Amino acid sequence: ETGVTxxxxxxxxxxxxxxxxxCEQHLGHNAMYWYKQSxxxxxxxxFVYNFKEQTENNSVPSRFSPECPNSSHLFxxxxxxxxxxxxxxxxxxxxVLGMETQYFGPGTRLLVL
Amino acid sequence: xxxxxxxxxxxxxxxxxxxxxNCTYSDRGSQSFFWYRQYSGKSPELIMSIYSNGDKEDGRxxxxxxxxxxxxxxxxxxxxxxxxxxxxxxxxxxSNTGKLIFGQGTTLQVKP
Numbered sequence: 001e002t003g004v005t006x007x008x009x010x011x012x013x014x015x016x017x018x019x020x021x022x023c024e025q026h027l028g029h030n031a032m033y034w035y036k037q038s039x040x041x042x043x044x045x046x047f048v049y050n051f052k053e054q055t056e057n058n059s060v061p062s063r064f065s066p067e068c069p070n071s072s073h074l075f076x077x078x079x080x081x082x083x084x085x086x087x088x089x090x091x092x093x094x095x096v097l098g099m100e101t102q103y104f105g106p107g108t109r110l111l112v113l
Numbered sequence: 114x115x116x117x118x119x120x121x122x123x124x125x126x127x128x129x130x131x132x133x134x135n136c137t138y139s140d141r142g143s144q145s146f147f148w149y150r151q152y153s154g155k156s157p158e159l160i161m162s163i164y165s166n167g168d169k170e171d172g173r174x175x176x177x178x179x180x181x182x183x184x185x186x187x188x189x190x191x192x193x194x195x196x197x198x199x200x201x202x203x204x205x206x207x208s209n210t211g212k213l214i215f216g217q218g219t220t221l222q223v224k225p
Binding site: 006029040041042043048056058086090101102103104105106107 | 201212
């Protein structure tokens, strides 16, 4: 596998479910990011991790819980989501935090019923 | 005022023409600027990055940056139908925390 991978690619869940999104990067990068992309809205940064440490939480509701066990893996744990949380969730990584180019995974298309 | 602004379009150009995509940003201290292309249902892919004033060319693509005017643009020469996509302008702010701020994107349609 190369680049940034995400699983699952599609997810349908009820509001009472608990699920997790997984991201893995094979680029040797040290910074990883979660973004949310809703229809007709700009990409929104959710969380930033640098060398496994969270450096940014962009006022994300607590029903989204990130986890970064190492520099190659990033998870987004979901629980008691709302229908308005339905969106494309994108993971990205970069060599270091800051000015460097970010590379995106294919995304997880989430539908909350 | 939005931090990064783009005209949502759609911008329609004939095949072979030059497509000009524009972006303005509000943070005067911003240092890094990126153009991403996003096909429908896909994730963004990097087209160009630019860090200093002037032009940067890569094949059919030219990025232009004017920090005094807080303006960055992307020119696509000899536009092809395969260039039809949404183009996202992204800026890293002055705080340089790695926070990439995106515009809403401009949809480009290249008609054969």
